[in-house]
Amino acid sequence: xxxxxxxxxSTAILPTCLATQALxxxxxxxxxxxxxxxxxxAWRPISADELLIMTIEGGKRVVIQLAPAFxxxxxxxxxxxxxxxxxxxxxxxxxxxxxVVQWGDATEKKPxxxxxxxxxxxxYTLPLATRRLAVTPLPYVDPYAxxxxxVGGWPVAMDGTSAWLPHCYGYVGVGRNLSPDAxxxxxxxxxxxxxxxxxxxxxxxxxxxxxxxxxxSSLPRGSGELGFYTPTEHQVPIxxxxxxxxxxxxxxxxxxxxxxxxxxxxxxxxLRANRKDDFYDRPAGGVDICNAxxxxxxxx
Numbered sequence: 001x002x003x004x005x006x007x008x009x010s011t012a013i014l015p016t017c018l019a020t021q022a023l024x025x026x027x028x029x030x031x032x033x034x035x036x037x038x039x040x041x042a043w044r045p046i047s048a049d050e051l052l053i054m055t056i057e058g059g060k061r062v063v064i065q066l067a068p069a070f071x072x073x074x075x076x077x078x079x080x081x082x083x084x085x086x087x088x089x090x091x092x093x094x095x096x097x098x099x100v101v102q103w104g105d106a107t108e109k110k111p112x113x114x115x116x117x118x119x120x121x122x123x124y125t126l127p128l129a130t131r132r133l134a135v136t137p138l139p140y141v142d143p144y145a146x147x148x149x150x151v152g153g154w155p156v157a158m159d160g161t162s163a164w165l166p167h168c169y170g171y172v173g174v175g176r177n178l179s180p181d182a183x184x185x186x187x188x189x190x191x192x193x194x195x196x197x198x199x200x201x202x203x204x205x206x207x208x209x210x211x212x213x214x215x216x217s218s219l220p221r222g223s224g225e226l227g228f229y230t231p232t233e234h235q236v237p238i239x240x241x242x243x244x245x246x247x248x249x250x251x252x253x254x255x256x257x258x259x260x261x262x263x264x265x266x267x268x269x270x271l272r273a274n275r276k277d278d279f280y281d282r283p284a285g286g287v288d289i290c291n292a293x294x295x296x297x298x299x300x
Contacts, residue, residue: 029277034268035258035295042264043256044153045299051244051253052082052207054103056092057237062212063253064172064190065296067154070165071206073123074174077116077185078206079243084113086186087241092219096227098193101216102175103238104186112186119174119182124201125162133163136260140273140286144197148289150260155289157200165205168195168290170213174204192217195290210255210296254299268295 028034052064068075081087087103090110094102135156137149144166145157156163167173168191175187182204190209209216219236222229229235244252258265272292274283 028267028271030275031268031271034264034271035297038258038262038264038295040300042259042262043297044259046210046255046257046296048244048247048252049079050207051255052078052241053244053247053253054087054212054241055239056215057239059239060212060215062215063210063255064207065210065255065257066207067165067205069152070126070154070156070163071123071174071204073117073119074183074185074204074206077119078188080113080115081184081186082241082243083246085240085242086110086113087238090238091235092216092238093222093235094189094226094228095192095219095221097221099191099196099227100173100189101192101219102187102189104175104188106235112184116184119184119204121179121182123182124204125164127162128158129161131163134261136265136269138269138287138289138292140288142289144200150265150294153257153260153294155292155294157289164201166195166289167191167197167199167203167205168208168293169193170209170293171205172207172209173199174206176203190216197290211253211298256297256299258295260294265294268292 028037046065050066050068052066054062054064056062066075066078090103090105092101092103093106094100133151135149135151137147142148142157145159147158149156149158151163155166155168157166165171170190172188172190174183174185175189176183185206221227222233224230258268269292273287274285276283
């Protein structure tokens with residue numbers, strides 16, 4: 001190549017290269033930008049044993065990430081129920097506005113599969129004496145717990161002796177009758193409104209919806225007491241519920257969650273509390289545990 005032509009081309013390309021380098025060096029200004037720019041090392045795969053796939057009317061798919069580290073007995077029961085295909089043919093039977101969507105056996109007469117473990121209110125929290133937790137603390141006041149933070153990709157509330165998962169939007173809990181009943185895991189619900197944190201430590205939280213939340217939050221509200229569907233209203237059929245590990249390798253959905261000990265997550269938290277992009281005039285200077293959802297994405 002002619003040396004003058006080569007020099008001309010390199011001169012034309014140089015400003016673009018420098019601009020690209022400058023852009024790469026500029027720190028992200030929004031939480032969404034942090035998520036997009038997070039390197040592969042900032043993500044952790046979610047085990048197929050922890051993914052519960054619920055297919056509802058119309059073939060719509062809802063994927064729930066289970067939290068066995070925080071609700072081991074309830075999650076073990078949920079796995080047993082899924083492997084027995086117990087939810088197949090049940091329904092979504094309650095949709096209460098600004099509160100929850102609930103599903104299970106509306107008749108409460110369907111026989112349970114063998115192998116379910118007994119549960120109690122003691123299962124609502126994780127005793128800190130039994131576990132040393134690597135916590136990413138959230139340094140802001142929380143009205144429902146002395147401290148909050150993130151452990152292993154999950155938001156947690158703590159009181160010095162125990163830790164528990166909070167009732168955030170999209171989080172999944174276990175329906176129950178009056179205490180000391182703590183539910184088996186057969187009746188589940190997800191939060192579709194403002195986080196009802198008053199339920200924390202009163203009900204087992206077992207996971208979160210990571211795909212298909214719109215299918216649940218947009219359902220018609222029930223007109224019965226507490227949002228239950230009346231006999232004249234349509235209870236949305238549940239076609240199947242399976243663990244991802246039950247599916248063939250090719251059919252399994254794959255997801256990753258951001259490592260809550262990573263520098264990317266630290267940047268994400270900082271920007272959730274202090275937005276500095278063009279839209280915001282006044283940074284909040286704080287964020288609550290439910291307003292900093294741990295990023296989850298489909299695996300590349």
